[in-house]
Amino acid sequence: MKIAGIIAEYNPFHNGHKYQIDMLKDMGFTHIVVCMSGNFVQRGEPAIFPKLKRAKMALSCGVDLVVELPTIWSMASADKFAFGGVSILNEIGIDALCFGTECADIQKLKKTADVLDSQSFENELKNQLNTGVTYARARTLALELVAPELSKTIETPNNILAVEYIRQCKAINFTGEYIAISRIAVIHDDKKTNEHYASASLIRQHINDEKFIKNFLPEESFKIAQKCVNTNNYVNNISNYERQIISYLRRLNRGDFAKYSESNELENRLYKAVNESTSLCEIYIKTKAKNFTHSSIRRSIMKAWLNIPNGLDLIPPPYIKILGSSKKGLEILSKISSDKPIFSNFSESKNLDENAKKVYNMELMCSNLYATCLKDIAIPNFELSTKFLKVGN
Amino acid sequence: MKIAGIIAEYNPFHNGHKYQIDMLKDMGFTHIVVCMSGNFVQRGEPAIFPKLKRAKMALSCGVDLVVELPTIWSMASADKFAFGGVSILNEIGIDALCFGTECADIQKLKKTADVLDSQSFENELKNQLNTGVTYARARTLALELVAPELSKTIETPNNILAVEYIRQCKAINFTGEYIAISRIAVIHDDKKTNEHYASASLIRQHINDEKFIKNFLPEESFKIAQKCVNTNNYVNNISNYERQIISYLRRLNRGDFAKYSESNELENRLYKAVNESTSLCEIYIKTKAKNFTHSSIRRSIMKAWLNIPNGLDLIPPPYIKILGSSKKGLEILSKISSDKPIFSNFSESKNLDENAKKVYNMELMCSNLYATCLKDIAIPNFELSTKFLKVGN
Incomplete structure (x- = not known):
């Protein structure tokens, strides 16, 4: 048994994701486990399909075990997102962590991680942050000064995540190997496509165009997506959740915004923007400033709406929740030696302890609110009644 | 100066309302003041048009002064609705309170009020309530036993309100007269119309049908309604606020529901219904039981969403907020001798005291949330920037 681990959103599962899995199998990995974002994703939005649908897509396309990255970590900044995913996969026990990157040179990524962890970089980062640029921009500028040969490494989103995966793995003494797989043909968020590959964001934009998306999704994933769309359960239409989030934000006072804001100063700008705006887009635009990104604004707003205060992402996820498994996935499960509770249903x-219960109840509430973002509102606690998902061999 | 007072919702202002005003003028009343529901109405819904539009309709059609019945009282059961309205009009100082009724026999209405205030009725009411019927039904049954000749009086909604007005006037020693004006041609909520009169609920149902509503609204009111509809600011489409209310309710626990429920047991049924339902209609149906009415269910839900806990309606409104006035309205204002603060803008x-400020801030929040129920979401605090409305002579 040789297990590869992946941290993913599968929003939705497309040919690029399938390519990564096929590559791992070609490399001799016998089992693949994925730690997948729950119903909310890192860019601060509800995922286009419910988590169980996305887990089913993955299982139908060669993944053996899908466990959940709870919203606390799945909707966090890159370092905390990586921290959550790496923590869970390490508990499960994997021989290699695999990630898609723009730069496939694993040594360069590791070296970048080392530099980011160094004191000299830390000092330079502080200097740069003091100029008032975004955290991401400050890192690039600091890296340019400390290790100019690496400065391009953290300019692309998948490299940024890859470097964070490596840093978090170092922090918890992960003993497995790293496998970087080059993203093929299209880069993250790209508007262009080639014959078989398109970015997830482009696919989401065209989710109602069956003919278009068919080219970029593996057959099984396409069938599930098609069913979700045809039964109207897709969500990535902002109008489904805009009104309720705006109305919720209008109740909050300045202090509340501080509890959910990822960056300093963001709370004041958010509070002001909310009290002047009539759409989410307007709130985003009015809040934007050079020292925080659009993603961090979106995440702060979503965290406010979901009532996920800052700081919860500093501890590792306290449990392992299984979303689905193949027969081979059960083999992975049977050999897990983690102390963390492992469960698949309500x-x-x-028997969860107080802390784990708190996180899990928060996740259930996220699901209940996610259910109101679907085109057809789903019943609350719809995930409580879902069974352990078993797919394929 | 001879002042008549009316308590109304004007949801929207139609020919029946105009008829009532014309009648009062024919009777020799020189000034007409209306205490009008704010943005939320007694049946537990947002009003079809914002309060300032509805006030403008009234002022354009012969009313001289419109003051606000804050949501705490405008979205309360009939007795508290009457209590709020009568308290405000009495502070302003009116010579007569006028109401539309199904039964124009004022002596019968007064006698009914007396019976409802009697100990023998109170005892019988308790007996009937113990059988588990709605409060309204228990009252009718108790009245049948105590004063059979009056039992039909409180079977229709406007009579019920009229009797409550009289009871509340008695309680505060109102010294003016009562004027009951028969509702003409159509009864409350009626589906039928005649040439000029249709019920407000029928008009709301057809609000997008210009040709239809034109028949039933005075010209000036029609023009305002038309403008509201054409600029998409009408709200009486449940889909505008359904999703946000459902998502808000899903956050509440059983204890929260108790804080907002008008009747005993309602909280448990509400909590259960919310956690099983995917639409407001489904919640209403699943909550309904013989001992509470649809209106009280809707009000409890809206109060939960607006965060208006029970009990606030037990004190009289602590201020008089002017929504608009004609020149003659200013004459009424100049002679008010009330101790209550009177104001028209933010x-x-x-200078309001703590208690009044609390009520007013609650009203501002109601307006901010109402703004998210409009077809085009309005800016928050849109009422803060509105000027004192002056219309006509």
Whole structure:
């Protein structure tokens, strides 16, 4: 048994994701486990399809085990997102962590991680942050000064995540190997496509165009997506959740915004923007300043709406929740030696300790609110009644 | 100066309302003041048009002064609705309170009020309530036993309100007269119309049908309605606020529902219904039981969403907020001898005492949330920037 681990959103699962899995199998990995974002994703939005649908896509396309990255970490900044995912995969026990990157030179990524962890970089980062640029920009500028040969490494989103994965793995003494797989043909968020590959964001934009998306999704994933769309359960239409988030934000006072804001000063700008705006887009635009990114604004707003205060992402996820498994996935499960509780449904969750229960209840509330973002509102606690998902071999 | 007072919703202002005003003028009343529901109405819904538009309709059609019945009282059961309205009009000082009724026999209405205030009725009411019927039904049954000749009086909604007005007037020693004006041609909520009169609920249902509503609204009111509809600011489409209310309710626990529920047991049924339902209609149906009415369910839900806990309606409104006035309205204002603060805009509200400020801030929040129910979401605090409305002579 040789297990590869992946941290992913599968929003939705497309040919690029399938390519990564096929590559790992070609490399001799016998089992693949994925730690997948729950119903909310890193860019501060509800995922286009419910998590169980996205897990099913993955299982139908060669993944053996899908466990959940709870919203606390799945909707966090890159370092905390990586921290959550790496923590869970390490508990499960993997031989290699695999990630898609723009730069496939693993040594360069590792070296970048080392520099980012160094004191000289830390000092330079502070200097740069003091100029008032975004955190991401300050890092690039600091890296340019400390290690100019690496400065391009953290300019692309998948490299940024890859470097964070490596840093978090170092922090918890991960002993497995790293496998960087080059993203093929299209880069993250790219508007262009080639014959088989398109970015997830482009696919989401065209989710109602069956003919278009068919080219870029593996057959099984396409069938699930098609069913989601045809039964109207897709969500990535801002109008489904805009009104309720705006109305919720209008109740908050300045202090509340501080609890959910990822960056300093953001709370004041958010509070002001909310009290002047009539759409989410207007709130984003009015809040934007050079020292924080659009993603961090979106995440802060979503965290406010979901009532996820800052700081919860500083501890590792306190449990492992299984979203689905193949037969081979059960083999992975049978060999896990983690102390963390492992469960797949609500009735099994009853023995969680206080802290784990708090996180899990928060996740259930996120699901209940996610259900109101679907085109057809789903019943609350719809995930409580879902069974352990078993797919394929 | 001879002042008539009316308590109304004007949701929207139609020919029946105009008829009532014309009648009062024919009777020799020189000035007409209306205490009008704010943005939320007694049946537990947002009003179809914002309060300032509805006030403008009234002023354009012969009313001289429109003051606000804050949501705490405008979205309360009939007795508290009457209590709020009568308290405000009495502070302003009116010579007569006028109401539309199904039964124009004022002596019968007064007698009914007396019976409802009697100990023998109170005892019988308790007996009937113990059988588990709605409060309204228990009252009718108790009245049938105590004063059978009056039992039909409180079977229609406007009579019920009229009797409550009289009871509340008695309680505060109102010294003016009562004027009951028969509702003509159509009864409350009626589906039928005649040439000029249709119920407000029927008009709301057809609000997008210009040709239809034109028949039933005075010209000036029609023009305002038309403008509201054409600029998409009408709200009486449940889909505008359904999603946000459902998502808000899903956050509440059983205890929260108790804080907002008008009747006993309602909280448990509400909590259960919310956690099983995917639409407001489904919540209403699943909550309904023989001992509470649809209106009280809707009000409890809206109060939960607006965060208006029970009990605030037990004190009289602590201020008089002017929504608009004609020149003659200013004459009424100049002779008010009330101790209560009277104001028309936000800057004047700054001197309110703590209690009044609390009520006013709650009203501002109601307006901010109402703004998210409009077809095009309006800016928050849009009422803060509105000027004192002056219309006509």
